[in-house]
Amino acid sequence: MKKKLINAGIKILSLVVFTSGVLGLISATESESYGKVEKVIVDISPLDGEVWLIEKEDLAKMLNKQYKLKLKGQSIQNLDLIKIEKIIEKSEYVQDAQVYIDARNNLKISVVQKMPIMRVFLPNQHTFFITNQGSKIPVPGKSALRLPVLTGNLKEFKKSDLKDSTNVYFKAYHIMKAIRENPFMLGLTEQLVADSLQDIVLIPKLGNHRIILGNADDIENKFKRLEIFYKKGMPSEGWNLYKEINLKYRDQVIATKANLVPIKS
Numbered sequence: 001m002k003k004k005l006i007n008a009g010i011k012i013l014s015l016v017v018f019t020s021g022v023l024g025l026i027s028a029t030e031s032e033s034y035g036k037v038e039k040v041i042v043d044i045s046p047l048d049g050e051v052w053l054i055e056k057e058d059l060a061k062m063l064n065k066q067y068k069l070k071l072k073g074q075s076i077q078n079l080d081l082i083k084i085e086k087i088i089e090k091s092e093y094v095q096d097a098q099v100y101i102d103a104r105n106n107l108k109i110s111v112v113q114k115m116p117i118m119r120v121f122l123p124n125q126h127t128f129f130i131t132n133q134g135s136k137i138p139v140p141g142k143s144a145l146r147l148p149v150l151t152g153n154l155k156e157f158k159k160s161d162l163k164d165s166t167n168v169y170f171k172a173y174h175i176m177k178a179i180r181e182n183p184f185m186l187g188l189t190e191q192l193v194a195d196s197l198q199d200i201v202l203i204p205k206l207g208n209h210r211i212i213l214g215n216a217d218d219i220e221n222k223f224k225r226l227e228i229f230y231k232k233g234m235p236s237e238g239w240n241l242y243k244e245i246n247l248k249y250r251d252q253v254i255a256t257k258a259n260l261v262p263i264k265s
Contacts, residue, residue, distance in 0.1 A: 035105045037079070040071045044111040051145045053093040053113050053137075062087060071107055079107070092137045118176050118192070120150045120157065132180075134162045134173060148176065152194035152201075165215070168194040174216035175200055178223070185223050199248060208240050214248025222247040229253050 042056045063071065066087045069078060081099045088097040088111060096112040114137055116129035129137050129147070136157050150172050161169040172192050179185040191203040193210075202211040213222055225247055233255070246254040 035076050037072055037074050037076060037101075037107045038104060039106045040109070041106050042109045042111070045113060047113055047115060047145060049145070051143070053116075053140050053143060053145070054091055054111070058091070059088060059109070059111070062091065066090075076101055076105065084109070093140070095133070116145060116147055117180060118150050118172070119145075119147045120154065122154050122156070128157070130157070130169075130173060130176075132177065134159070148179070148189045148191060150176075150192045150194070152192075153196055153198070154194055166198070168198050168200065171198075171200045171215045175202075175213060175219055178216070178219045182220075182223050184227050207242070209242040210244055212244065212246040212248050218250065221251070225251075225253050229255065 042059060044052055044054065044056065044059075046052055063084065067084060071079075079101075081101070084099045085097045088094055088099070088109065093114055094111055095114045098108075098110045100108055102108050114135065115132045116137065117132050118130050119127060119139065120130060121127050127139055129139055129145075130150075131137060136159075152168075154168065157169055161167045162173055164170055172194065175192065179189050188204050188206070189202060190205045193201040193203060195201050199212055199214045200216075202213055204211060211226065213219070226245065229245065241257055242255050243258045244256040246252075246256070
């Protein structure tokens with residue numbers, strides 16, 4: 001009997017503690033909802049190399065122009081946090097935005113930038129970035145982002161190009177994504193060129209040769225063949241001995257020396 005009374009007492013005490021906690025949370029939430037914004041805290045995640053395509057001042061200008069209410073000192077119950085998020089995500093440089101009120105009544109804005117993986121130069125010198133999600137974004141005037149470039153026989157970019165495996169943008173995009181996953185290739189790559197045959201040609205940072213990759217098919221195997229050739233063939237004969245290394249044919253490396261003599265391996 002005594003044991004039953006103790007258990008009942010514990011249950012009642014737990015219920016009281018739980019109820020008090022819930023009521024306290026509701027009370028705190030209600031208090032916050034009727035408070036005012038103390039500070040506006042903006043956090044924009046930088047890209048590699050501590051680079052920002054969009055900065056806090058840019059976001060402030062967007063919100064001042066598109067959101068009618070002043071944020072700092074504003075009554076929290078007047079704020080439309082979802083609308084603020086949508087305004088920020090309209091920026092061509094923003095991948096995602098999270099807006100919320102913290103426990104101290106600060107309005108916190110967390111921003112993830114879009115991530116460019118290559119810079120494109122068209123024959124008319126128009127330039128833009130292509131992101132890891134396959135979107136085209138302009139190059140901001142103050143950008144210090146250094147990326148491999150894509151040049152050559154190119155037309156204007158369309159999103160649908162990335163659905164056509166015969167299109168040079170499809171090839172370059174998937175090749176560049178694979179390069180970014182391969183430390184050896186990432187350190188090697190300076191430029192991609194779309195040639196007259198719509199093949200993708202890689203220009204390395206070292207040597208005077210070019211590397212014909214062709215399309216994005218079997219790309220990891222092409223990278224492995226190139227790395228083996230560099231490690232076994234290049235050191236003994238020298239980086240500048242070759243004019244061209246062709247990897248577009250399956251399981252082959254066709255290296256052409258500067259005197260135009262092709263060597264298969």
